Amino acid sequence: MAAPTPEIVSALIDAVVSRVEQLSGGASSATFAVDAVKADGTPWPLILQCAATGSVPEGGLPRADQARLQQIAFAAGLPVAEVVRVLAPDDGLGEGFVMARLPGEALASKWLKLPDYAPARAILTRQCAEVLARLHQMPMAAAAGLSLPAGSTAQSLDRMFANYRRFGVDSPVFDLAFAWLRERVADRPAANIVHGDFRSGNFLVAPDGLVAVLDWELAHLGDGHEDLGWLCCNSWRFGVWDKPVGGFGERDELYAAYEAAGGGPVDRERAAFWEVFGTLKWGIACLQLGDDHVSGRLRNVERAAIGRRVSEVELDLMHLFKFGSV
Amino acid sequence: MAEQIEATTLIEAVQLFLAELEPELKGRRAFHAKVAGNALAIVARELAQQPQAKEQALLAGVMGQDAPLDTLRAGMCEQLRAGTMGAATPGLVDALLAVALGKCGVDNPRYATFKRLAV
Numbered sequence: 001m002a003a004p005t006p007e008i009v010s011a012l013i014d015a016v017v018s019r020v021e022q023l024s025g026g027a028s029s030a031t032f033a034v035d036a037v038k039a040d041g042t043p044w045p046l047i048l049q050c051a052a053t054g055s056v057p058e059g060g061l062p063r064a065d066q067a068r069l070q071q072i073a074f075a076a077g078l079p080v081a082e083v084v085r086v087l088a089p090d091d092g093l094g095e096g097f098v099m100a101r102l103p104g105e106a107l108a109s110k111w112l113k114l115p116d117y118a119p120a121r122a123i124l125t126r127q128c129a130e131v132l133a134r135l136h137q138m139p140m141a142a143a144a145g146l147s148l149p150a151g152s153t154a155q156s157l158d159r160m161f162a163n164y165r166r167f168g169v170d171s172p173v174f175d176l177a178f179a180w181l182r183e184r185v186a187d188r189p190a191a192n193i194v195h196g197d198f199r200s201g202n203f204l205v206a207p208d209g210l211v212a213v214l215d216w217e218l219a220h221l222g223d224g225h226e227d228l229g230w231l232c233c234n235s236w237r238f239g240v241w242d243k244p245v246g247g248f249g250e251r252d253e254l255y256a257a258y259e260a261a262g263g264g265p266v267d268r269e270r271a272a273f274w275e276v277f278g279t280l281k282w283g284i285a286c287l288q289l290g291d292d293h294v295s296g297r298l299r300n301v302e303r304a305a306i307g308r309r310v311s312e313v314e315l316d317l318m319h320l321f322k323f324g325s326v
Numbered sequence: 327m328a329e330q331i332e333a334t335t336l337i338e339a340v341q342l343f344l345a346e347l348e349p350e351l352k353g354r355r356a357f358h359a360k361v362a363g364n365a366l367a368i369v370a371r372e373l374a375q376q377p378q379a380k381e382q383a384l385l386a387g388v389m390g391q392d393a394p395l396d397t398l399r400a401g402m403c404e405q406l407r408a409g410t411m412g413a414a415t416p417g418l419v420d421a422l423l424a425v426a427l428g429k430c431g432v433d434n435p436r437y438a439t440f441k442r443l444a445v
Contacts, residue, residue, distance in 0.1 A: 170396075170399040170400045170402075170403040171399075171403070172385070172399060172402040172403055172406060172422055172425075173422050173425075173426060175402075175403045175406035175407055176406055176412070176413065176418075176419075176422065178406075178407075179406055179407075179409065179412055179413075180413065234438070234439060237438070239438045240438075241438040241439065241442065300358065301358050301361050301362045301365055302357070302358055302361045304365065305361050305364060305365045305368075308365075308368060308433040308434070309433070309434070311426065311429035311430040311432070311433040311434070312430055312433070312434055312437045312439070312440075314422075314425075314426040314429065314430070315423075315426040315427060315429075315430040315437065315439045315440060315443070316439050317426075318419070318422050318423040318426040318427075319423070319439050319442075319443065321413060321419055321422075321423075322419055322420070322423050326439060
């Protein structure tokens, strides 16, 4: 994968580029800030995301399909960064795309706490409900041709259990959670386009509200209630545990606004199912990140330490089983 | 004091060293130095609190047998998978809640759910 210079990016988007600066990334993928200028002289701030060809997160979407889904969501009027160019193999930068760089705060620990963002927090529950209602109302055919992973609820649960067992770890709390989920699983076929990672850490927020929903790489076809449950997992409340919706809102308000926006009736037990599912899923992701270190795939102190976050998830799950919610 | 330099003293000394180093580091390395300091704090709490001894006693109580912790965990997981144990098993939920509290108290006592329950 070549390093993207201003000349290379300029050719991609057919505009003058004054700066390309790497923001994050490692061996397999990277994010760059791009400062370009449109033909009429107005500044054009962009983000370039690229990855070594074939490096797709497990259960994830190829970057080009992620970009196309973002384009579809943008065209449908959802708050998403506009994708202006999808990389082709000939571009020599691997898989990726160029999208608008929007102003806003991406660090949830900031926008959840700073007084400046109080107006945003006051309306964010409704805004999230509206985004999800509109996304889940889109026909699955809108994503035809994209390789979105698909599965029924029972298949998702089976896959997660197989993933857990790969690590050879015995967690009685996790097995109790699997048993709880199996007792309640209704095997629904996929019916909605699901964002798959709709949580506070993936929102771009301005003081007056939601700017964009980021990170569409875990999008798939499934049960729209999955997004409602995932948004409420305690793991994404950044310590604001008494605001179950992402650390900023109440479940009742989320469900009512979702229904009012045309998302269809919310089944509370189904949303609770997905909240437990999501909590367990994050716990297994912690095992997987810890396994990066243990297996030697990526040995470093950050991966080793994140393995210990399993106990946060175990405590949340036990709180749920003892007291009915977390 | 059995030793002049206890294990906890060594942990403190390495934490001190990391703190000295931190101003000279940036980016990923500065972040990893911070994580390394936190990891040492976990080790210090684990030495002080011995959560595995408590877990072994709690699981042995539910399983009705005394065995090493790994054996108890594996046995309980097997029964949970087979459905021969579950949330209705007497003492199981309370024991696993106590185990989880003990582990989280070592790994991250600043976690919201721990603070809620540890009052």
